[in-house]
Amino acid sequence: MSKIKVNDELQEVTLPLTVTGLIQLNNVLQPDMVSVQLNGEFVERGEFDATELKEGDEVDFLYFMGGGC
Amino acid sequence: MIRIPKHIIDGIIAQGKAELPNEACGLLTGNGDTVAKQYPLTNVDHSPEHFAFDPREQFQVLKSARADGQKIIANYHSHPETPARPSEEDKRLAFDPNITYLILSLAAEEPVIKAFVVKDGDMVPEEIEVI
Numbered sequence: 001m002s003k004i005k006v007n008d009e010l011q012e013v014t015l016p017l018t019v020t021g022l023i024q025l026n027n028v029l030q031p032d033m034v035s036v037q038l039n040g041e042f043v044e045r046g047e048f049d050a051t052e053l054k055e056g057d058e059v060d061f062l063y064f065m066g067g068g069c
Numbered sequence: 070m071i072r073i074p075k076h077i078i079d080g081i082i083a084q085g086k087a088e089l090p091n092e093a094c095g096l097l098t099g100n101g102d103t104v105a106k107q108y109p110l111t112n113v114d115h116s117p118e119h120f121a122f123d124p125r126e127q128f129q130v131l132k133s134a135r136a137d138g139q140k141i142i143a144n145y146h147s148h149p150e151t152p153a154r155p156s157e158e159d160k161r162l163a164f165d166p167n168i169t170y171l172i173l174s175l176a177a178e179e180p181v182i183k184a185f186v187v188k189d190g191d192m193v194p195e196e197i198e199v200i
Binding site for chain 1: 092094114116117118119120121122124125127128131135144146148149150151155156158159162163164165166
């Protein structure tokens, strides 16, 4: 098992693992509506499948926020 | 329930009025159910009828909150001319089940703020305690 930090909390995961895989592991309800930063850098949505995580990575998810009246 | 200091309620109202005729928006950070800090954000839609956050600003708030030992516990936006209730678009775009959604209405002379949370795919009212 490898340790990565997800939204500031340590998680043990099995590598290899992509950003898409991590999103699935974390049961994100609307994966198309999250922004992701990996070690402080934005990951483009089109790169989620190809971006491999490594030991010690720090990943943050944030939901898109918007609306109307 | 969400507990919000009076000065932050006043800050949200002041921002909402300052950004008229457009919708204003932002994030609130704190611990547990108690808000400690307001972060006004840019409405990248620049619209009287819509709002959207800039994800880069969202991440900046996330990092600032962590540095303070806090979490993002609520977001807010204003309705310049409609009541403080979630619109269909608000409901459709409410994805985060872990935060409170505040809506400020400036439709009447007296501003109204109400809180909602996402539950079973809907937005349901939550009590606000002003502290």
